[in-house]
Amino acid sequence: MPTTLELVLNPEERDSETLLRKKAAQQAGIRPETVSHLEILKVSLDARSRTPVFRMRVDVYGPGELYSPEPAILSGYRPVDGSRGRVLIVGAGPAGYFAALELLEQGVQPIVLDRGKDVRTRRRDLRAIQQFHEVNPHSNYCFGEGGAGTYSDGKLYTRSVKRGNLQKALRLLVEHGAKSDILSEAHPHIGSNKLPGVVQNIRETILHYGGEVHFGQLVTDFILKNGVVQGVRTQTVSPEKKAETTREWLADAVVLATGHSARDIYRLLHARGIAIEAKPFALGVRVEHPQALIDEIQYRQNPRNEHLPAASYSLVCQIRERGVFSFCMCPGGLIVPAATAPGEIVVNGMSMSRRDSPYANSGVVTSVEAEDLKAWEKHGVFAHLEFQAEVERRMFAAGDGSQRGPALRLPDFIAGKLSVDLPGTSYIPGIFPAPLYDLLPPFIYKRLRDGLSRFGQLMRGYYTNEAIVVGTESRSSAPVRIPRDPGTLMHPDVQGLFPCGEGAGYAGGILSAAMDGQRVAQAVCAVVLR
DSSP states (O other): OOEEEEEEEOHHHHTOHHHHHHHHHHHHTSOGGGOOEEEEEEEEEEOSSSSOEEEEEEEEEOTTOOOOOOOOGGGGOOOOOSTTOEEEEEOOSHHHHHHHHHHHHTTOEEEEEESSOOTTTHHHHHHHHHHHOOOBTTBSSSSSTTHHHHTTOOBOOOSOTTSSOHHHHHHHHHHTTOOGGGGTBSSOBOOTTTHHHHHHHHHHHHHHTTOEEEESEEEEEEEEETTEEEEEEEEEOOTTOOOOOEEEEEOSEEEEOOOTTOHHHHHHHHHTTOOOEEOOEEEEEEEEEEHHHHHHHHHSOSSOOTTSOOOOOOOEEEETTEEEEEEEEETTEEEEEOOSSTTOOOEEEEEOTTOOOSEEEEEEEEEEOGGGOGGGGGGGGGHHHHHHHHHHHHHHHTTTSSSOEEEEEHHHHHHTOOOSOOOOOSOTTOEEEOOHHHHSOHHHHHHHHHHHHHHHHHSTTOSOTTOEEEEEEOOSSOSEEOOOOTTTOSOSSSBTEEEOHHHHTSOOSHHHHHHHHHHHHHHHHHHTOO
């Protein structure tokens, strides 16, 4: 049996296999050359003390102790042909793709339909948003292969560890090209330059074992008969702008994994009499600091030790009994335009694998509840969605018709005054001074103002004229929930329809969406294909 140890390492030791092995052997009471294998179980960075250290849990295998790794998950896959069932999956994000992988493992054929483009071709449309301010409503930072997470940051941290098989999801990512350290890091991430390759490899696995993946397929209707879903109708979204064609897809079940921004799917469900619900969500801004400043605050070093990662933060406070919190913090990252339709400004954050941008950004948001939206009650189940869309349109209308972001220096945002000028930013479309204190709904602005003031007290140095606030961070979660039975995971109104992932209201990030995809696929096999 191996010896399990808790090690405390300085940053230089963390990156040296020789020093790590020597320290582990010393603590285990054996010579370094007799260590047959060192298995890293968990790694976390502790920056609470004056000198940051890494805390690591390891299994040390000594003389004669054999390490036997688990077999690859993909080694158990076999080709499928549809004889055990066919399942349509609407959406090629983490929920959809991990549902497809789970179905393959169960011997069931997945057919994935996505309105957007494959992960490589999609880059052209991202460039069009960044440089030419052109928004393709079917291919953008939210829509397309890999979903919103592919070109965000690739953070794999989740608190939803009981909602699915966390380690299995991480291992599948590794088997498709992610670095193995995501299995042990306390806050793992892949990076937006690495994720496209991982996503492409997942698609190739689906195709290799008999599944199907079709891009440019916009779902326009559900095929229903006596309360049972039999398939979907799609319209082909042609990149060459040729004549659009329609097609019917039939299957034993439909997994709806369309992501948090597919507003047309919510409207289609409502129009077909399939129940949906308004859901609390969060809305706010992106706050960007120089990364060197965040490093100095968190590590008390300037410049930071080259063996330390770009520093991050997580802040939360209560303002008038409502939470204000940082969200999707991207150290060494970029702010990106995440609009899904012309005429709106939406921002999000992303980081490359090395997190080497000179900027750090984070969403700072507050919850939006039903009692906040009395004036929007006329919209019924779409009250939250319409409110979200109106804020995005107001941000766009404040500008010049481009994707330039309305922004203020942080102290000016808090003081409620227009900035005379703005510092540099990672946001490629550019920023301009704008009265965010008027553009944001009053209750949102007041909470954010007071919350950011509180953050300046919690994190000394956070409140600075070097920081900017950019509007608007509005797609942190879906403003609509598609109900499902807690036991079968099937929609209570429609047999064979399985809401899934962020768009349905049951996930909040890459990993939680992936795990929900696995759970839903298992439910499909248990309920429909038994």
